[in-house]
Amino acid sequence: xxxxxxxxxxxxxxxxxxxxxxxxxxxxxxxxxxxxxxxxxxxxxxxxxxxxxxxxxxxxxxxxxxxxxxxxxxxxxxxxxxxxxxxxxxxxxxxxxxxxxxxxxxxxxxxxxx
Amino acid sequence: xxxxxxxxxxxxxxxxxxxxxxxxxxxxxxxxxxxxxxxxxxxxxxxxxxxxxxxxxxxxxxxxxxxxxxxxxxxxxxxxxxxxxxxxxxxxxxxxxxxxxxxxxxxxxxxxxxxx
Numbered sequence: 365x366x367x368x369x370x371x372x373x374x375x376x377x378x379x380x381x382x383x384x385x386x387x388x389x390x391x392x393x394x395x396x397x398x399x400x401x402x403x404x405x406x407x408x409x410x411x412x413x414x415x416x417x418x419x420x421x422x423x424x425x426x427x428x429x430x431x432x433x434x435x436x437x438x439x440x441x442x443x444x445x446x447x448x449x450x451x452x453x454x455x456x457x458x459x460x461x462x463x464x465x466x467x468x469x470x471x472x473x474x475x476x477x478x
Numbered sequence: 479x480x481x482x483x484x485x486x487x488x489x490x491x492x493x494x495x496x497x498x499x500x501x502x503x504x505x506x507x508x509x510x511x512x513x514x515x516x517x518x519x520x521x522x523x524x525x526x527x528x529x530x531x532x533x534x535x536x537x538x539x540x541x542x543x544x545x546x547x548x549x550x551x552x553x554x555x556x557x558x559x560x561x562x563x564x565x566x567x568x569x570x571x572x573x574x575x576x577x578x579x580x581x582x583x584x585x586x587x588x589x590x591x592x593x594x
């Protein structure tokens with residue numbers, strides 16, 4: 365069965381520090397991987413996605429993620445966190461075929477301290 | 479990406495009433511729309527998938543007679559919570575996708591439903 369694990373429920377980092385949010389997935393075929401960000405009371409905004417090619421993908425707001433097939437991971441990173449990055453982050457996996465549902469992880473809440 | 483709107487953004491209703499939530503694509507022809515609900519501090523739970531012009535496919539455990547979904551056009555889908563009860567209080571989010579977007583989903587801003 366498809367599943368996504370985000371092992372960290374909460375993470376607190378200092379402003380300016382680096383960030384890594386972990387995501388592990390279980391999927392039977394070639395996955396299509398996403399990271400979304402959700403601010404309180406808002407919908408989800410796509411940060412980045414991966415479905416083929418270079419395993420290091422760049423996204424918006426200075427985020428990047430690396431797909432590691434051997435580890436079934438798709439960790440999200442940012443070299444220097446800004447206070448405005450405080451939000452909840454969701455990793456998702458699904459098939460590449462159009463119209464198919466995505467499976468979301470439980471989310472990681474990022475707190476940024478000044 | 480596509481611009482998706484939801485209306486209303488927030489609704490409070492009495493127990494037993496029905497509430498309709500609209501999801502609109504403002505600049506995109508959405509052949510597939512998804513409806514999710516999200517409880518506080520939890521992830522998104524897919525409720526149903528709807529394709530334009532056909533009946534919605536509901537996830538296991540979601541009552542199709544309680545959560546009526548109508549995908550009337552390529553730009554509009556509605557979710558009606560019938561005979562709402564306090565346990566239906568939640569954050570409802572729609573998303574949409576189209577053939578040209580592979581499997582990327584574009585999300586609406588969500589609707590906060592509170593049933594008294």
